Amino acid sequence: MYIETQLLDPEAPLNVTFSFRTARPVGTLWQHRVDNLLLRIELLDGHLSLRSLRGQGSSMLVQELPEHLSDSKWHTVEASLGGDVSLIKLLCTEGSCTRDFSTDIPLLEQASTLPDPGTVRQGLFIGVVGRNWGLSKVEDEAENPPAFLGCFRDVFVGSHLVLPVVAPGDSDAQANLTVGCSDTDKCDESPCQNRGRCVSQGWRSYTCDCQRPYEGHNCAEEYITARFGSKDLESYALFSLDDTPGDSLTISMFIRTRQTSGLLFILSNTTSQYVRLWLEGGRVIVQVNNFETLTGRGLVSDGHFHLVTIKLEKMEAVLLYSAQIQGSMSIRPIHAHAGDLVFIGGLPDSRASGSFGGYFKGCVQDLRINSKRLQFYPISTPVEFYSLKQLINVGQGCSSDNACANNPCLNGGVCYSMWDDFICNCPPNTAGRRCEEVKWCELSPCPATAICQPRSQGFECVSNVTFREGSSVLHYRSNGRIKQGLSSVSLRFRTRQNTATLLHAQKNLEYLTISVLDSNVVMELQTRRSTKITVHSQGPINDGEWHSVELSMENQVFPPSRWIMVVDRDVEELSVSKTAAGNLDFLREGADIFLGGLSLDAGASMSGCLGMVEIGWLPLPFFLDTELNLPRPQVEQFVRVNTDTAPHYGCWGSIVCTPNPCTNEGVCEDLFDLHHCKCPSEWTGLLCQYPSDTCNSSPCIYGNCTNLEGGFKCVCEPGYSGELCDVEVDMCENTNCGEGSTCIKGLQSYACLCPHNMTGLYCDEKIREIPWYIETSPLPQLPTSACTGTRWNYNCYNGGNCSDIDDTCYCLPGFVGVWCERDVDECASDPCMNGGFCVNYVNSFECVCEMNFSGIYCQIDASDFYLYLFLGLWQNLFQLVSYFVLRIDDEPEIEWAFHENE
Structure with missing residues (x-):
């Protein structure tokens, strides 16, 4: 807002009083000029300060208040501008101020227009730095605080009220003023366009964090797209680096293409092309220092925009599609310098471009190296950019070539143009991208x-x-x-x-x-x-x-x-x-x-x-x-x-069922050059010539069935008898078990349980009696286990246990047989040598040696050693005494000699 004041006495101070409220730490509140003296009241870091500028001199701080005033509260300030001394003074803060003044305060008229440069000797700007006052270039070039963003009230110049007043409707001496004091967050109104993110700055101030490829205060302006290869022309662009970007480079751009190969980007100096990007097979390939090569995993040749970014940071290169990492590699550091050239879309030499798949055909938008733009066509928003040197056959926008101009569809297909592509609407009997494949089978050939x-x-x-x-x-x-x-x-x-x-x-x-x-x-x-x-x-x-x-x-x-x-x-x-x-x-x-x-x-x-x-x-x-x-x-x-x-x-077999070869009303089945007769139940045979199998019902329970004319015959398994082999034979009815033995019946077999003095398969072998002078331990009385089988109950003898296999037992060591009924005679192999007598025990044996022999098997000859003889005598003497002691209560013996009962 601009206000003109009367120039009475240039040496007299101008007294102003005002109240303000803001949350912004910086801003220009007042600017007053008298002749070549410029006084400014401004906020810096939340503190109110007074600065002066005279003639061609530089800006000088006159006074700064210690209070922090950017706290969204009302503050009242009095200032004396001009004269011998200029001062500012904080009168009060919200809560301690009163607003008691007369209603007939004279108003100070505002200027109808802004002053012409070089004609104003005295005037006021409120809320902004005055421009074009013609003092000096120093003031124009000085870094001034931004305009004030907040509220004013009760603004007095001298004794005249300046604000709030209503300005003339056609006045250009004020701008961006509204009645009232609202601090509503401007981001609530969603001012940012095109998916831009609003960042609130307080007091209806905001900034927009724009999404690429948009720029501007409200993200309303889009970077202009450059079209390469339109109508298959050779096109490229050339830029020059105006500064040295540094050792770390980030190259990014939007690309759109349906071409699977073509040169995208080359950064070169006078000696080499040290960064290259090109398309191969629809994928982006990056080459650094003419050696290290990195290939993207995804395709970008689908006709959609893709944000391609390559980050070159010291010893590593990373390729990204829309923030998705496509790969990385180790590189040697690169050094870009001012004056290096950037080629986009191709090179002046067509043969050199052919080494990278030829000239690029498609669109490039929002190309950047680090934060600087490479603009093919500039936008109105001021941005930092590198200089464009050449633009060869590069159009504005991203228009499509007419792919249907040469009518690529065959066999009556209708062509529809897409972006740099076409689609054929094929007749019903054709197929393929160009309707080149005729669906011949739909024509019933x-x-x-x-x-x-x-x-x-x-x-x-x-x-x-x-x-x-x-x-x-x-x-x-x-x-x-x-x-x-x-x-x-x-x-x-x-x-x-x-x-x-x-x-x-x-x-x-x-x-x-x-x-x-x-x-x-x-x-x-x-x-x-x-x-x-x-x-x-x-x-x-x-x-x-x-x-x-x-x-x-x-x-x-x-x-x-x-x-x-x-x-x-x-x-x-x-x-x-x-x-x-x-x-x-x-x-x-x-x-x-x-x-x-x-x-x-x-x-x-x-x-x-x-x-x-x-x-x-x-x-x-x-x-x-x-x-x-x-x-x-x-x-x-x-x-x-x-x-x-x-x-x-067709496929026809020979006639095998005419006439019907099957007899007895059998049905003939054609099995391709072979027939099969399906016979009634009472007939059988290849031609149904034999009566049916009487054994088919398996009449023999425990035997094999044999077909006979008019019947069958059962051949029984051992242990069974009867016409149907259903009668179990008692295996112990006629046995060979010796006298005094017990027959143990089993399945299709039997076993003989012998008395203590008999042995053998049929208990017909007498056990040799032990001489009276040989001491033996009595055989243990082992228990018998009663077992339950599926067909009968049975016993396991001599400590044997029942088995989960029917009619069998788990035997202790030293016993054998289905039911553990036989003791293994360990003396059967005659293990004792030199006339030794073998004594059989359970799962063991003992050799009783002659006088001149000793050892487990009586294998040691001790006849030449008197010590062994002496010990042998004492052993026999000890055995004799032991015998008399053990037999002292026995009945008289008939005879002492060893004998066998025949």
Whole structure:
């Protein structure tokens, strides 16, 4: 706001009084001029200060109040401006001020317009620094505080009220003034556009943190996009660095393209191009110092804008797409200097641009190096930027080329232009990006007996054909336009023959034969400069079912190679030739190919059906073009030569059920060249000629059934008897167990439990009695376990335990048998030497030696040692005494001698 005052006495001070309120720490409140003296009241860091400027001198601080006044409270200040001394004084602060003044205070009229430069000798600016007062360049160039943002009230100049008043409607002496004192947050009104973030500065002040590519106070201005390669012109831009950016560089830009290759950015000096960015395969590639290279993982050639950023910080380079890291690498430090050049989109030399995929075709927007912009077309918002030197064929905006100008759509397709691209609306019977693929099968080209199968650039009518021994074979040759390599064969067939020729192809000495030999599929191949190879299938295939066979080279790129056979797509049972052979390119021209036999003269040797047969993915067609509704359009074809003989279309087996071979009302089932009779329940046999199996119901419970005329016979298992083998035989009824032994019945067997003085399988062997003079420990009385079986209960003897296996026991060491009924005789092997007597114990034995021997087995001869003799005598004496002591209470013995009971 500008106010003119009367110039009465230049030496007299001007007295002003005002109240203000703000939260901003800086701002110009007053500016007063008398002649060449300029006085300014301003806020700096929240403190009120008075400054003066005279003539060509510099600004000087006159006074600064110690109170912090940027606290959103009302403060009243009195100032004396001009005269001998200029002063400012804080009269009061909100809460201690009173507003008591007369209502007839005279008003000071405001100026109607701003003063002309050089004509004003006295005047006031309130809330802002006065411009163009013509004092000096020093004042114009001085760094002044910003305009005051807050509220004024009760502003007096002398005794005249200045604010609040109503200014004339056409006055330009004031701006941005509103009645009242509102401190509402301006960010509540969402002033920032284009997704900009509003940052409140207090007192209706704000700044906008703009999202790229927008700039301006309210983010309303967008950086102008540069179009490169419009109408396929060679275009590029050249910038120059006006300063030295430093050792760390951040290069970023928005790019939009559908081109998968092209030069984006080059930063170079007089000796090298030390930073390069280009597109390859739709990905951004970064190269630093002509050596280190980094490739982005994602594609940017989809026609959308992508923010591409490369950060070069000391020893590392990081590539980002829209803040997503695409990769990083270690680099040698780079040094950019003032005067270095930046090329965008290409280089002046087209051959040099071709090394990086050619000139860029697309759009670039908001290009920056660090914080400085590289503007192809400047915007109105002031920003820091590097100088543009050249702009060659670079347009403004991001318009699209008319991709439909040359009508790229084929077969009646309608072209619709997209950004640097097109889309074809294809007729119903076509497909592909340019409608180049005709959907031939929708045009019904095949006869009713065949199924149409789409092929590359054409179609094929798929059917089966039937061969019988003696019928005509099918003869094929190439149409002479096959260019692709032939390295595979596939076919489908069904037969019950043990020997048959499926396919035979020959040209001079080179040939290929696929046949059935001994029920297996066999391939024989003889090519030039290789020996004959043979591949066999892993199993028989003459079961009358459909089988597929796929033959291919193991290495199709570098022949010769081994050949692989896969039957029924079972890759785990594949067969491989032992040696290598070449490919089938000899069939591309001049070769004869036969299906069903070896030649036309020999006739068909196959009896069965053939399905689709392909050589190198090219089919051998069963139908002639004259039999189709449309001719085949594909260029590369095998053509059937024998046009005078039509094959038997479809798959038909021989007649095996007419007349019905099945007797006794059996039903004949056709299994392709084989029949099967489904017999009534009372008949059986291949032709239902035999009565049904009387053993089918398994009448023998524990035996084998044998069919007899009018009945059956059961042969029982051991342990069972009866007509149906359902009666259990008592195995202990007639046994060989000796006298005094106990028969133990088992399943289909028995065992003999012997008394203490008998042994053997049938307890018929008497145990040798121990002489009276040999001391033995009594055998332990081991318990018997009663067990429950599924068919009967049984016992486990001699400490044996019941087993989870029916009718068996877990035995203690030293006992054997199904029920642990037999003690193992450890003396059976006669382990005692030199006449020693063996005493059998449970799971052990003891040798009682003669006088002259000792040791565990009586193996030591002690006859030459008196000490051993003396000890032996004492041992026998001790045994004798022990015997008398133990037998002192026994009945008299009949005799002392050792004897056996016969």
